[in-house]
Amino acid sequence: MKKTKLITAIASMGIAVIAVVLIAADHIDAPAVTGQTSDITDFYAFQGENPDNLVFVANVQGLLTPGDATTMASFDENVLLEFNIDNNNDLIEDIVIQAIKRNDSMYFFGPTAPSSTGLNSVIETSSANQGQVKISTTSAVETGSSGNVQFFAGPREDPFFFDFEQYNSVLEGTAPDGFNDPGTDTFAGTNVLSVVVEVPKSLLGDGTAGVNPFLPDTPIYNVWVESKRKQ
Numbered sequence: 001m002k003k004t005k006l007i008t009a010i011a012s013m014g015i016a017v018i019a020v021v022l023i024a025a026d027h028i029d030a031p032a033v034t035g036q037t038s039d040i041t042d043f044y045a046f047q048g049e050n051p052d053n054l055v056f057v058a059n060v061q062g063l064l065t066p067g068d069a070t071t072m073a074s075f076d077e078n079v080l081l082e083f084n085i086d087n088n089n090d091l092i093e094d095i096v097i098q099a100i101k102r103n104d105s106m107y108f109f110g111p112t113a114p115s116s117t118g119l120n121s122v123i124e125t126s127s128a129n130q131g132q133v134k135i136s137t138t139s140a141v142e143t144g145s146s147g148n149v150q151f152f153a154g155p156r157e158d159p160f161f162f163d164f165e166q167y168n169s170v171l172e173g174t175a176p177d178g179f180n181d182p183g184t185d186t187f188a189g190t191n192v193l194s195v196v197v198e199v200p201k202s203l204l205g206d207g208t209a210g211v212n213p214f215l216p217d218t219p220i221y222n223v224w225v226e227s228k229r230k231q
Contacts, residue, residue: 037061037076038227041192042160045223048198053148056083056097056199058225059192062158070155070191071138075101078230081195082121085111086222087205093117095204098124099153099195106153106195107132108146111203121228129203149203152196158187 041062048055058081064070080100084093097110100123112127133144136154144151163183169175201207207219 037074038079038229040225040227041158043225044159052202053198053200054204054221056197056223056225058083058099058195058227059156059158059160060195060227061193062187062190064155064191064193066138066189066191073155073191073193075106075135075153075193076229077101080121080123080228080230082226082228083110083197084224084226085204087207089208089211089220089222091222096121096124097197097199099151099197101135101153105132105134106151108149108151108197111149111199119228148200150198152194154194155191156194158190158192160187161185162187 037060039062040058040060042057042059044055044057044059046055047053060075060079060081061073064073077100080098082099083097085095085097086092087094093114095111096114097108097112098121099106099108101107108129108131109124109127110129112124112129115122115124129146129149131144131146131149131151133151133153134142136142136152138155141154142152161183162185163180164186166175166179166183170178204221207221209219210216211220212218
């Protein structure tokens with residue numbers, strides 16, 4: 001596979017990772033990309049069951065209903081998903097993990113230093129860390145691994161909880177009591193296409209200590225995910 005120039009097709013999502021679960025979400029509030037195959041709905045980053053690992057999750061193509069709408073949904077072969085890791089707190093990616101579909105499988109490249117940073121990327125086919133996994137269907141779950149890096153790609157139930165109607169009411173000033181407890185999960189019963197990577201922290205650099213005033217001795221990573229369309 002030759003290196004291919006790509007350009008960002010959607011705004012990225014970013015968070016700082018320490019040793020807890022952190023998420024960024026963007027559901028049905030970005031009309032320019034809603035319904036497109038490059039539409040990122042969620043980004044999750046958290047420490048794995050193995051405390052020496054970090055897990056990155058990117059969900060795309062939200063609001064899929066179970067059944068045909070999910071089974072007919074497909075990752076786009078012209079869209080690269082790129083996990084970006086900044087380990088020295090300069091907000092420039094030092095390490096990337098890339099995922100792109102080919103036929104019935106998702107191919108992964110990295111963790112590796114990127115050939116270029118910012119909006120434009122190339123697929124890092126020369127990376128020593130490469131792997132692939134057959135894309136799961138609703139009836140079978142496939143996982144893959146390469147060395148100590150593990151992969152998954154396929155439909156999952158949307159894990160994000162959000163009471164969208166009440167949120168709008170709060171914004172409009174028509175909900176004097178604020179949010180309901182419990183609220184109504186707008187995304188309950190809907191699916192997303194999910195890409196998951198679990199990677200040893202040792203492959204991501206040391207992170208940066210002294211940034212978080214509450215945990216000054218704990219190194220953090222700035223991480224974000226982008227979807228980039230082939231040009």
